[in-house]
């Protein structure tokens with residue numbers, strides 16, 4: 001039986017996406033490649049119905065972090081200053097990226113998983129009036145927390161501060177109102193909620209934001225403006241991950257045929273609610289209230305006496321790969337994502353597997369010896 005990946009990407013692939021990897025070999029300097037790239041870029045812009053006259057999808061070979069780094073390093077112009085919002089690993093990574101590129105940056109710091117109050121962002125910006133850009137994570141995968149973009153973005157908008165979003169683990173599965181939020185750009189990747197293959201990431205940027213960054217790039221391989229220029233001309237700056245793009249193109253077609261991001265969101269919501277209810281029934285405590293968590297991933301406290309690696313290994317033998325907590329949370333939580341081509345029947349089997357591994361804790365039921 002195929003393994004069911006419950007980690008937040010790479011995901012369990014559908015067969016049609018996997019088959020797309022076997023498409024004909026293609027040189028990235030041939031017109032057929034230009035057509036493939038254009039189809040992917042148009043598909044990405046269409047996921048949230050953005051106007052292709054105002055927004056550009058810029059593809060980058062690499063994992064999600066390369067898109068986040070390209071966004072921050074390219075869109076904060078020289079002379080700009082960043083405020084990074086941190087309440088998990090990925091928010092902290094935004095600050096690390098700014099440091100690596102010598103971008104003046106402050107951080108609004110919260111404990112992992114804690115809510116970021118809009119008032120705190122307002123105070124931080126009012127205390128640092130030189131700030132030109134805010135960078136924040138939409139879905140903080142560290143804990144499953146969905147940051148309140150509607151409220152946080154309006155704090156930025158009111159102050160004329162540009163907003164850069166790490167949407168790596170929400171793009172395709174959660175509501176993104178990029179126009180309404182007044183965002184300049186969002187960075188995301190093929191292999192999370194879009195159900196593609198790892199190897200290509202992208203930044204969806206407002207065309208006017210791309211124009212501002214054109215001067216004096218901080219990086220060659222992550223120069224968003226250079227990639228945008230090449231791709232707008234039907235070309236590619238460097239060798240593109242051709243087969244990965246075939247797969248993303250197919251994944252985007254599949255997403256559209258399945259009803260787009262809102263249907264995917266509804267599906268994730270249903271599956272994650274099933275997993276949550278089963279775990280609560282087994283006495284496992286969710287880290288966050290359901291209303292504060294994404295539908296993409298849930299974090300759960302490890303029950304007393306249960307070690308993560310035992311739970312992981314036991315579930316893996318039954319065909320399911322769960323995900324550990326990061327940093328200090330590694331001993332405290334485990335995470336379950338329901339993204340990917342997962343069937344209802346897979347989730348039914350998962351519920352049974354969780355019952356098998358966690359159900360007889362402390363009770364006198366006979367222990368399995370597998």
Ligand SMILES: *Cc1c(COP(=O)(O)O)cnc(C)c1O
Pocket residue numbers: 008009063064065066068090137139140141166167168169189
């Ligand atoms: C997965 C993820 C990333 C990028 O991780 P990569 O390992 O580089 O793909 C960035 N931000 C968030 C919120 C993520 O979930």
